[in-house]
Amino acid sequence: MRLGTMDINGHHRIVGVVGDGQELKHVDLAQIDQSLAISMIDLLSQNDGLAKAAMALAAGQTKGPFVSGRLLAPVPNPGKVLCIGLNYRDHAIESNAPIPTEPICFSKFTSAVIGPDEAVRLPKSAHQVDYEAELVVIIGREAKYVAAEKAMEYVAGYAVGNDISARDWQIGRPGNQWLLGKTPDTFAPFGPYLVTADEIADPHELKIQLRLNGETMQNSSTKELIFHIEQVIAHVTQLFTLSPGDIIFTGTPPGVGMARKPPVFLKAGDQMEVEIEGLGVLRNSVVQE
Ligand code: ZN
Numbered sequence: 001m002r003l004g005t006m007d008i009n010g011h012h013r014i015v016g017v018v019g020d021g022q023e024l025k026h027v028d029l030a031q032i033d034q035s036l037a038i039s040m041i042d043l044l045s046q047n048d049g050l051a052k053a054a055m056a057l058a059a060g061q062t063k064g065p066f067v068s069g070r071l072l073a074p075v076p077n078p079g080k081v082l083c084i085g086l087n088y089r090d091h092a093i094e095s096n097a098p099i100p101t102e103p104i105c106f107s108k109f110t111s112a113v114i115g116p117d118e119a120v121r122l123p124k125s126a127h128q129v130d131y132e133a134e135l136v137v138i139i140g141r142e143a144k145y146v147a148a149e150k151a152m153e154y155v156a157g158y159a160v161g162n163d164i165s166a167r168d169w170q171i172g173r174p175g176n177q178w179l180l181g182k183t184p185d186t187f188a189p190f191g192p193y194l195v196t197a198d199e200i201a202d203p204h205e206l207k208i209q210l211r212l213n214g215e216t217m218q219n220s221s222t223k224e225l226i227f228h229i230e231q232v233i234a235h236v237t238q239l240f241t242l243s244p245g246d247i248i249f250t251g252t253p254p255g256v257g258m259a260r261k262p263p264v265f266l267k268a269g270d271q272m273e274v275e276i277e278g279l280g281v282l283r284n285s286v287v288q289e
Contacts (some may be wrong), residue, residue, distance in 0.1 A: 002193040008069035016057035032056040041245035073115035074194035087251025094259040112188035126166035132252035133210035136161035151230035160282040161190040220253030
């Protein structure tokens with residue numbers, strides 16, 4: 001099941017998605033089942049929320065009610081945006097960084113989250129802004145002290161992400177903190193939908209690509225991930241709780257602009273497309289602030 005959050009005349013609704021390619025239709029699930037939550041975090045927090053959403057979508061997939069509006073990020077206001085750095089072997093090598101021995105964790109503020117077809121805005125003070133195609137994990141249940149063998153039970157689904165990064169604010173700054181380079185406004189696009197975990201046979205076996213103005217810049221597979229999703233969840237929940245709607249950017253494969261010779265950085269007018277097998281395409285343009 002694919003679920004999106006749609007802005008319809010200023011009101012957020014959860015929509016189920018039917019159809020393929022350009023022929024997508026969006027079903028307003030709460031019109032079918034009034035007991036359904038209308039925010040994604042609330043829906044994921046309900047014990048049977050996803051099951052009820054699936055029943056509503058099954059009932060409405062041929063006759064609707066179909067709605068249209070602007071798609072937002074599937075979880076527009078996640079409680080946490082956790083990110084894993086240098087999590088593809090080849091990307092660590094292209095970054096001249098050692099292969100990590102445990103997950104490298106950083107975060108973004110939720111103010112960085114945007115959805116599909118929204119513009120990434122280049123800050124006036126950043127001049128080396130880069131793209132990073134990433135698989136995003138969306139947490140479905142409260143998770144603390146979770147063993148790796150049980151960790152996938154806490155995953156609600158997946159989406160496509162782009163970990164936008166201002167390299168001139170990320171690298172070589174005092175204290176080696178990445179925060180400022182990673183969390184400017186609009187630097188965490190993800191979407192277009194939450195694809196529920198049952199639809200993805202193996203999240204560590206998905207093609208992942210990024211195209212910049214039509215040219216393929218990153219082309220890899222999630223099988224190259226160093227730390228798998230279950231290891232990341234087990235690692236971080238030793239220390240903090242993951243809650244429904246929290247999202248995890250799992251790291252990027254090789255081909256980022258910083259590592260190219262000469263380097264490629266984003267500029268106003270650029271069009272980015274990140275595609276992950278089974279999860280759709282996330283499109284974002286670039287504008288200057
Ligand atoms: Zn990243």
